[in-house]
Amino acid sequence: MNPNRVIAILVGLVLLVIVVLSSVFVVDQRKxxxxFAFGQFVRVADDAGLNFKLPAPFQNVRFFDRRIMTIDNPEAERYITAEKKNLLVDSYVKWRIVDPRKFFISFKGDERMASDRLTQLVRSALNEEFTKRTVREIISEQRDEVMQSIRKKVEVDAADIGVEIVDVRLKRIDLLAEISDSVYRRMxxxxxxxxxxxxxxxxxxxxxxRADAERQRDVILAEAYRDAQRIKGAGDARATALYSEAFGRDPQFAQFYRSLEAYRSSFKDKRDIMVIEPNNEFFKHLNKK
Structure with missing residues (x-):
């Protein structure tokens, strides 16, 4: 075979491989x-795996991260409340790219520029929310409401640049040293x-x-005393009637029984002493033979 022809075939194969390789690209599921075609946006390839394009230099590919990213400022920033009090606020933002086309048009694909822009948006929203609220509302009463309001405000502007705000959090809110004591004293x-x-x-x-309990106690005691007196009176009346009926049948026995009762009451204790005449009427039943 002609050596020149062999070289031509080899060169053609190499060029073919180069063309094929420049027409194929692999998309990671995290990207x-x-x-682009000559610097102009053509399409977004968001399906993970093997994809195809025109060989370079007709088309080229750039990759953007689709995972959630964090903006965490290293230093706390100062904000003024409705009471004109200064607060040091430490916050962070979770965001991700959702529209690569808008993102590229807005920032040329530079994530650092996007981070700076989102930081400005969050700072502006924080300042607006803090100026409407007092220290107490921000720290304890309306903290969640503040974060939700900031997120909603930033989401509107973020959507125009192809970014989604996943979360906005206030990690720490501190009072400046010169006003902490006065605020604590007031609290x-x-x-x-x-x-x-x-x-x-x-x-x-x-x-x-206590007054109601005492009133109820007095009412209960009064009613109990009333019922006890009524029952006692009924019992005394019944006893009197029985005595009268019994003694009416035999008056002499009744007189004798009453005398015995009198003796029992008078000589209940051995130390009891009575000085009377022996023939006194009181001892008539003892003197009988």
Whole structure:
């Protein structure tokens, strides 16, 4: 075979391999692949695996990360509340690319530029939210509401640049040293006022419950005494009637029985002494033979 022809075939094969290799690219599942033709956006290849394009220099490919990224400022930033108090706020933002075309048009594919832009948006939203609220609302009462409001405001601008805001969090909120003491004193005074109000309310309720319990006790005792007296009276009346009926049948026995009762009452104790005449009427039943 002609040596020149062999060389030509080899050169053709090498060129073919180069063309084929420059027409094939692999998309990682963690990446977006954007195809450009002479610097102009053509399409987005977001299916993981083997993909094809025109060989270079007709088309080329750039890859963008589709995972969630974090913007975490190393230093806390200062914001002013509705009370004109300075706060040091440490926050972070979670975001990701959702529209590679808009992202490339906005930042030429530079993630650092996108991070700076999102930082400015979040800072502006934080400043707007903080100026409408007091220190107490931001720290304890409306913290979640503040984060949700910031996220919603940033999402609108982020959508225009091909970015999705996944989350916005306030990690730490600190007062400046010069105002911490005054704020703490005011919070302490507020807590004491609330505690005193609760104690007063509790004391009033206690007195009310105690007075009601005493009233119920008096009513119960009065009703019990009334019922006891009624029962006692009925019993005495019944006893009197029985005595009268029994003694009416034999008056002499009744007189004798009453005398025995009198003796029993008078000489209940051995130390009891009576000084009377022996023929006294009191001992008439003892003197009988």
């Amino acid at each position: 977006f692949a954007v195809v 302490e005074a507020e807590r004491k006022r609330v505690a005193n109000e609760l104690r007063s309310t509790g004391a009033a309720e206690s007195d009310k419950i």
